[in-house]
Amino acid sequence: SHSAYRLFDEGIAVCDGYTAAYNLLLKLEGIDCGTWSAADHIWTTAELDGHTYHIDTTWGDQTYGVEYRYFAMTEADAVLNIGVSGPGVVKTALEQVRGESFEVLCETIKKTAFKVTRVGQLVAQEASRMLGIPFGIIDLSLAPTPAIGDSVADILCEIGLEYAGAPGTTAALALLNDQVKKGGVMASSYVGGLSGAFIPVSEDQGMIDSVQAGAITLEKLEAMTCVCSVGLDMIAIPGDTKATAISGIIADEMALGMVNQKTTAARLIPVIGKGVGDTVEFGGLFGYAPIMPVNRFACDGFINRTGRIPAPIHSFKN
Secondary structure, three states: OOOHHHHHHHOOOOHHHHHHHHHHHHHHOOOEEEEEEEOOEEEEEEEEOOEEEEEOHHHHEEOOEEOHHHOOEEHHHOOEEEEEOOHHHHHHHHHOOOOOOHHHHHHHHHHHHHHHHHHHHHHHHHHHHHHOOOEEEEEEOEOOOOOOOOOHHHHHHHHOOOOOOOOOHHHHHHHHHHHHHHHHHHHOOOEOOOOOEOOOOOOOHHHHHHHHHOOOOHHHHHHHOOOOOOOEEEEEEEOOOOHHHHHHHHHHHHHHHHHHOOOOOEEEEEEOOOOOOOEEEOOHHHOEEEOOOOOOOOOHHHHOOOOOOOOOHHHOOO
16 A cells, blocks of 8 residues: 555555655654655655655564664665676776787776776766765676676686696786776776785686696685685585684685784684585575685694784784
C-alpha cells in the first residue's frame, strides 16, 4: 500500500506509505520534515537543531527486527565512492604497442588509466545526481577476476615476461602501478582508495598459471607486495602449515608495510587436508587456487619471543 492509513491499520505499506506515516508523527511533535526521493525510493528528511537528518523507516523495518543504521543519518553519513577496474582494457591497449620503447609503454598505460578513470568519474557524477548523495572519491584499481582476459599477470606478460614471477616481475609491476596512479591523478581531482594493481592468486587466472608453471613463489609474491597496492592476497597454503610459520609470513609483510609506509595485508588460507600440488575451489569471483609451498625452515625461536618489537624510527615524524 502507498497509504499511511494502511500502515497504521494493517501494518502494510511500501516506502511512500512508511514515509507519509512517519512524517505525520513528526509533524504531530512539531518537527519540520519533508521527503527525499531517488531511484524509485523515498524517505524522510527532518530538521532538528539546525541539522538535516535522513530517516528511512522502510529499510529500518526488517524481518529480523528494527535496523537503526537508517535512522537519523546526517548528510555527512552518506557519500558515493566509485571503484573502477579493467585489467583487460590495459592489456588490450598494450597489445597495440608490443615491442615499443618503455616511453611508449608507459604513456599507453597512463593514457588508458586516464580514460578509465574519467569514464568512472562521469558515471559517479551522474549517480550522485540521481541519488542525491555527494560524490566522494574514485578508486582506479586493477583488480583481476577469474575470467579469462581479466588478469594483472597477463598485463605483466604483455610487458615482456614469460610468466609473472620471472626475473623483472617486481620492476614491471612497479612500472604498471606508477603509470596507473599517474593516469588516474591526471583524470580526476578526487582519486582515492588504493588506486593501483592487485595481485591475488586465486582471483587471477594468469597468476594461477604462473604458480602451476613453477614461475612464482611465496617469496616472490612478497617482494611484489613492496611495489603494488596490496599484500599477499588469496594464497592457499598446506593445511598442516605451522602457526609460527604463518605468523612469520605475516610479520614479514607487516615489516614491508611499515618500512615502505604503504597499505598491506596477508590473506593466507591454510586448506585442511590438502598439500602442495592440490587445488582448492573457492567459487565465484574468488576462483580457485593451487596449494603453494611454504618455506620449510622454522622461525619458532623468533615468533615465540616474549615482549614486543619497539616502535620503529619511522614514528619520529613530528
